[in-house]
Structure formats: structure tokens, C-alpha cells
Amino acid sequence: MAELIIPGPQGRIEARYTEPPFEGAPIALILHPHPKAGGTMQDPISIMLYQMFEKHGFGVLRYNSRGVGRSQGQYDQGIGELEDAAYVLDYIENLSESPRYVWCAGYSFGAWITLQLLMRRPEIDGFLAISPPANHYDLSFLAPCPASGLIVSGDSDAVSSPEDVERALTKVRVQKGEEIERTTVKGANHFYQDRREDLIGTCEEYLLRRLAAAEEKLRIEAEESD
Template sequence: MAELIIPGPAGRIEARYTEPAQEGAPIALVLHPHPRAGGTMQDPITIRLYQMFEKRGFGVLRFNTRGVGRSQGVYDQGVGELEDAAYVLDYMENLTENPRFVWCAGYSFGAWITLQLLMRRPEIDGFLAIAPPCNHYDLSFLAPCPASGLIISGENDKISGPKDVERSLTKVRVQKGEVIERDTIAGANHFFVDKHEELIAKCEAYVDRRLVEDEQKMRLEADTSKKRGAAAIANQSDDVEDDEDEGDDD
């Protein structure tokens, strides 16, 4: 893991970065909770998400949004923080070559930024939104949600309870073929006290399943493309032969 200072839109951005295990490996961006509530990239759940992707060979990056830690600037009500996330994702993509998949994960305020980032970055293939603050922010901007992902909340969460999540998603549409899955941690509050292991286990299971499914989908699309290419070449050959036959008749 390397310490990075990224020249961001509001000044320097403090970050931690682990390179992909191999060329073409997936990459993931991890976003921290609300700065006004003490959220930083050193938040325990943020670190656990980072480590989860790291263990799976992802190139992974977490960072402090503007005004947090050694990152310059001031808190900007989510607007500047979204700008930071988009900028850092650009930076991360420039560090890697042809990542196989692009993921974004966030906790609390970071989950809200994650969901907004999806709507601006079509290259994002999957997401994890941990306890998005649904009773503070509307999710109707997901219209339609362009990628599949998982939203997890705690059963006893007063900020992002299961009912809050369901209510927020009633107006949300999803693009064809994409699915927003929901899960709940029994007995957990917004901070998942004594529930970190269960939370990460659910995230791991979802990511592992999605990686297998997406690999299979990519192979199927590649096979279909090859078959279409072969069929097009065959059709072109038939057309040439027909033209030659017509020439012979003349």
C-alpha cells in the first residue's frame, strides 16, 4: 500500500493506494463517511472494504475528501466531495491499464456519493452502498440506475434502516439487466457495532459472486461477437462468390 498525494480540484488529496495484482485486474474506489461526523479514510469499515478488495487482487484506492486529514479545501455539502470522487476515479484509471471491472464502495455519506457517482460514470460495473443515509438524502436521482450493486443496512439503523431504504427505492428505476440487491444485518445499528465481521462477509459473498457472473457474461459476449464476426465474413464470401458467378454468366 502506497501513500499518495493527488493534485485535486480543490488542492491536494490525501490517499492510500494498492496496485492491481496483475495487468487487467479489477479496480475499486472506496469512499468514507461524513466529514462533519468525523468520517475519514481511516474509518474502520472503510479500511475493511479496502482490505476486502485488496485481498481479491483489485487495484484499490481510498482517500480523504476535501478538508479532511491532509486533503486541502473545505466541506462542500456533497457537491465538492462528488467532484473529488470523480477526479480520483479518473486519476486511478490513469494508473491502471485496461482494468477488467470498475467498482465503487462507500459507507454512510460515502455510500450516497457512490450512488451519485454511478450516474456520472458509465464504466462502473458494480457497487456496494453500506448504510446510505436514506432518511437524509433522496435516491430518486437513480433514474435509471446504470449498474448492479448491493445496498446493506442495519436492522436497528436510525439513519438508514431497511424501511428507509425501501421507501427511498420506490421511485428508483434500474436499467435493463441490472439489479439493486438489498440485505440487512440483524441487530446492527448505523455503525455496525460488533457486526463488522458479518457485514464484510456479506460484502465478500456478493463481490465474489458478481466477479464469477461478470466473467461468464464477458466470455459469452466475446463468443457471441466472434460468431457474429465469423457469420459476417461468411456472408461477405457468399456475396463475392455470387458476384463471380454472375460475371461468369455474362
């Protein structure tokens, strides 16, 4: 893992980066919780997501959004933070040699930014949205959602309750062939205290299932073209 300073829209962006292990390896971008609630790239869940993707052969990058840690700029109500995310995604893509898959994962505020980023970046193949704060932010901008992904929340989460997430998703449409899966982690609050391993296990199962399905599809297409 390398420490990076990326020249961003508002000055430097502090990041941590693991290079793709081989040419064409998939890549993933990790987005942290709300800066005004102490969210940084050193958040335990952000680190665990990073390590999960790294374990499965991804090039991975996590970073501090503007005004956090050594990243320059000021908090910008999500507008500038989305600009940072798009900029950093460009950066990691430029560091990679034709990545096979592009994923994005975010926790809390980072999940909200992740879902917005999907709508602007058609190259994103999959996403993990951990506890998007559905009681604070409208998700109807996912119209239609252009990629398949997983939305997870704890069944004891007061910020992203299962009821709020389900209510928000009633307004969401999905492009043909794509699917948003929903699941909850039993006994988990918004911070997944004593449930973080369960959370990552849920995310890992989904990731591996998606990767296996994508590889099988490529295999079938290759056989049909022979």
C-alpha cells in the same frame, strides 16, 4: 499499500493506494463517511472494504475528501465531495492498464456519494452502498440506475433504517439488465458495532458472485465467437 498525494480540484488529496496486481486487473474506489461526523479514510469499515477488494485482486484506492486529514479545501455539502470522487476515479483509472472491471464502494455519506457517482460514470460496473442515509437524502436521482449493486443496512440502524431505504428505493428505476439488491445485517446499528465481520462477509459474497457471473459471461461470449 502506498501513501499518495493527488493534486485535486481544491488542492492536495491524501490517499492510500494498492496497485493492481496484474495488467487488466479490476479496480475499486472506497468513499468514507461524513466529514462533519468524523468520517475519514481511516474509518474501520472503509479500511475493511479496502482490504476486501485488495484480497480479491483489485487495485484499490481510498482517500480523504476535501478538508479531511491532509486533504485541502473545505466541506462542500456533498457537491465538492462528488467532484473529488469523480476526480480521484479519473486518477485511479489513469494509474491502471485497461482495468477489466471498475467498482465503487461507500459507507454512509460515502454511499450517497457513490450512488451519485454512478449516474455520472458509465464505466462503473458494480457498487456497494453501505447504509446510505436515506432519512437525510433523496435517492430518486437514480433514474435509472445504470449499474448493478448492493445496498446494505443494519436492521437496527436509526440513520439508514430498512424502512427508509425501502421507501427511498420505491422511486428508483434501474436500466434494463441491471439490478439493485437489498439486504440487512441482523443486529447491526449504523456503525455495525460487533457486526462488521458480518457486513464484510455479506459484501464479499456479493462481490464474488458478481465476479463469477461476469467471468462466466465472458467465457460464453468467447466460445460463441470461436
